Amino acid sequence: MAQLTTLNPASMRLVMESVPFLKQHGEKITTVFYQKLFSNHPELLNLFNQTHQKQKQQQKALAEMVMSAAMHLQNLEAIAPAITRIAHKHRSLDVKPEQYPIVGENLLAAIKEVLGEKATPEILNAWAEVYSFLADQFIRIETQLAEELLQQPGGWTGFREFVIDKKEKESDVITSFYLVPKDGKAICSFQPGQYISVKMDIPGEKITHIRQYSLSDSPSKPYYRISVKREDGNDQFPAGIVSTFLHNRIHEGDSLMISAPAGDFVLQEKENRPVVLISGGVGLTPLVSMLNTLAERRHDVPVTFIHAALNSRVHAMKDHLRNLAEQHDNIRYFVCYEQPSDEDRRLKNFDKEGYLDLDWLRSLIPSPEADFYFCGPVPFMKVVKSLLGQLGVKDTDMHYEIFGSAIPI
Incomplete structure (x- = not known):
């Protein structure tokens, strides 16, 4: 500044x-x-x-x-x-x-x-x-x-109309939407980790709703992809107005009004410096963008991706992430399930049961000298930040994104 x-x-x-x-x-x-x-x-x-x-x-x-x-x-x-x-x-x-x-x-x-x-x-x-x-x-x-x-080539301000080119179910609660511009013109690039705003007029709603969703693929693609968790609500909080509408009422061929990419939670590509990505739940979306980008550009950088979820039913992009790790010698991938299913146990879909803890992270992270990116629910990120601090990671090497209002962690 x-x-x-x-x-x-x-x-x-x-x-x-x-x-x-x-x-x-x-x-x-x-x-x-x-x-x-x-x-x-x-x-x-x-x-x-x-x-x-x-x-x-x-x-x-x-x-x-x-x-x-x-x-x-x-x-x-x-x-x-x-x-x-x-x-x-x-x-x-x-x-x-x-x-x-x-x-x-x-x-x-x-x-x-x-x-x-x-x-x-x-x-x-x-x-x-x-x-x-x-x-x-x-x-x-x-x-x-x-x-x-x-x-920028393809850049714009305000909101621009995009079409759903593909809608793909990623898990029981997360669906990806592939967005291409309706006018057929170029789209601007973005930095891995950034998000777009989606503006929607929903039948029965008195006001227009705007929500931010992280871009979940690399910037090299001819589309923008967002991967949205359906917020079904519970006794304490109502269902998500926009997320449920996207899941239930928006289909391939439909249009959305979106803003150009924004955000300062971005991958900082440093020469040969290791990268550690730690995600919880739908918090993996910006980190998958980072991982896909690193897989395309930086075969010389050691990358560790650690994901925590309830079980495989709500674990989005799990096959893609595992395939990336198998195809690239510099990428390691680990999964922690809080409540693995019987099938998860039979197929050995995870590396740890329960929650992230200090001993497990210490076994996966050889050195605190790396760039750490993490994203997920606020309680999850508080735990991750505390554990990384105990591992000796500097505050300046911790980068994180909070979905929603920016309450300090």
Whole structure:
């Protein structure tokens, strides 16, 4: 991120002094903020995942981001990765510069409502200045990302119509969709690990829904592939509106509106440096893109792929992954099943039963000197990050992706 302009010192001081209030009331402030935003501007509902709203994920993530920004105003470079990550998502959602003042107005109103008399005019003015400053940074980065896309062959901004060329069941819960542009023109390349946004108008739904899905194949292909888990819901959470519609109602020949690839969780191809990919459940999708790319380009790089799943019935692309390992001497592949079926046991479909643990990872990973990429459910990633730390892996060598709202792990 480029060097940032210095803020007014007095405003910085007032905002930083409000950090204790943010820690105490942050989630309440963001909850009130979203209520006000959606009430005053329902046209913005489509930019936010309403399932994550119900689960309070976005409220928690926004509270963390606001507090982190307040704490690091004197050194915003410390949160530059988070700012870049959010800017990628905003570009993918086609967030417009004119929407930032709307967000700022409702955020300040929420701060005033929750903090009451503690939100003095001086504090509110300071927050307004800081928000405007941060909004300018986001707009600058998002504009730059959009311009870079347009300079690429086949690049575009906003949403473009693609056709389902093939729909392929990968497991009991995951299906792949192969997407080609309806206009027959070129598509831009992407970095392994990136995602696209899918925008859908679903019959019976009042708002347009937008979801991000990782690209699950290498960028050398003439299509984009997404591999979507059907979220059936349970007693706590409703079924996924978009994922169930894609699985049940979208077929070959149908069209989808998608954004160009985005995201900063990407494969960093370094000369001869080993790569370790660790996935849980549908978290394998961006890592399969990375693995396929490495299999095509880098036969000199040692690659270890470790996947954890409930059992083979929900394990997507298992034959493809095993075949890659058999065909390439530099690729090793290991599977951990939490609850293997009788057939899994009979066919020896897995290498470990139960959960990932320190001893097993230590036996598979000869050295902490490698680039580690991991993705999966948040509890899974917390465990993986902890285990890698115990193995001596540096934080700078750990790269991970969180599906949904970016709650720190």
